[in-house]
Amino acid sequence: MKRLLGRYGLRTAVLGYLALLVVVPVGAIAYRAFASGFVTAWRNLANPDGASTSGFVHALVLTLVVALIAVPLNAVFGVVAALVLARRRFPGAALLDAAIDLPVAVSPVVVGLALVLVYGRAGWFGGWLARQGIQVIFSIPGIVMASAFVSIPYVTRAVLPVLQEIGTEQEQAAATLGAGPWQIFWRVTLPSIRWGLAYGVTLTTARVLGEYGALSIVAGNVVGHTQTLTLYVGYLFDESDTAGADFGAFILAAITLAVLALLSISKAEKGSPPWRSRFGRSRSDLAVSSLSTTSP
């Protein structure tokens, strides 16, 4: 009886915590967004002050474009960084390891200010870039850079423990069987880390979609021009357009949830996903569980 109580007590505590912090507020957003029907909600959002629909649509498109550039960039960088950290011994490895965590360690506002300092019109490279006709700050390049900056660690942190866990034996076996370096990477290494990578990409995407602090400085927050969806929702909230903000927030949450769902589906389809593996813990379980800890 006591054990039963202990078991259910723990579950209740965990679920209650999640419910109070996450489920209820997000649910409330969804409820508020559709409280007066979908059509009204859409009209509220698309036409907040009777102006045009372009603000929302533009923000949505910009957000997706930024994610489509920043996420693949960080996926490639993250895998390369993880490979370097896991497979090579070199002076400065510890420094690289620490530097990768820097973007989440500092406040996003600091990230934004730092980027302005370097790439702003009066910044170190900004003046030169401006003369070449490239505007970074208050423009798409700056938004992409800020988004990529704040989401750097996620792929590396998801992939690195998997790489360390699987070791190099499978790669060596592939080498003795006649595979070259590229074949080894595509046929052995990448499939081995795919769940870790998928998880890292999901987190990166979520982070990119949700970035506010750095973008609020770098993007300039011009409606219909440099406003991502998150900034747009914040803007609507500031304008006391709560109905629009609610619906925008709901769309934002829906996109992130869709990415998560996509990951789950692709996992369920390909091979044996971690939670279906009948024999022992699979690699990506380890990746997920060790993500919260810093590097070993």
Added chain:
Amino acid sequence: MRVIAGLETPDTGRVFIDGDDVTGLAPKDRGIGFCFQHYALFRHMTVWENVAFGLKVRHRPKDEIAKKVAELLDLVRLDGQAARYPSQLSGGQRQRMALARALIVEPRVLLLDEPFGALDALVSKELRAWLRRLHDEVHVTTVLVTHDQEEAMEVADNLAVINHGRLEQVGTPQQLYDEPVNDFVLTFVGPATSIRGEYFRPHNVSVSRVPAPGSHQASVIRVAHLGFEVRVELRLDPDGAGEDEKGLFAWAQLDRDTAQLLALNPGDRVHVVTDEGSPSAEAPARLDGATSEA
């Protein structure tokens, strides 16, 4: 082993396979098959895909791959498990699959790194006999590393005893057993016991109730009945030459009938005689066979 495979580069010396110097070649160009100690199976591939890997990376035609994979799976008796993942196989099945994967590229040399080390004793024994039969079927030069002397004696035509990176002796199992070049080989290959500083095979040590020329007085400590074999543990009487206590202990291997006739019990006084024709050598000042490889 890893140097032969090209996974590590030697500090000195060169590697020849079939007379070709392969020292500078990458692993994939050496014509080797390597079975890792823990198999290093591709966990995200099925048994079929694992075995097919060596041909796939060589871009062989699909029907050729299918044919050869089927052949090899049949050879290692895994034809029913083709669609399974390595995690769904038993230890012995994994071992056989690793073998099939290495054999499919038709290597000039097959390298087996402690192939039975991770298996339980019974499965290991069964696989050993199977591997020996397989070897006679596929005819490929095989190098097998093991710490288990019995396994080496059973599977190999030629043995090389390596101690602390030094090659001690190369020969057939029989040569190593009967004509060991030194004490290390004698004590390492097969059982050995020391009597008054000299090593003998325990079956060359006999025990008697009556003294004989050159016999040593001893007391029986323990008699262990191991089926046909009876092991008699002895403590020799000190000969006053100041030998240490550990050096006084010895054991003899008797057959059951002899042991029955003698009717030995712990505490009995006996005379120990060593067979003249047995291999022996001066006991070294220091004996450390514990960290050696065969």
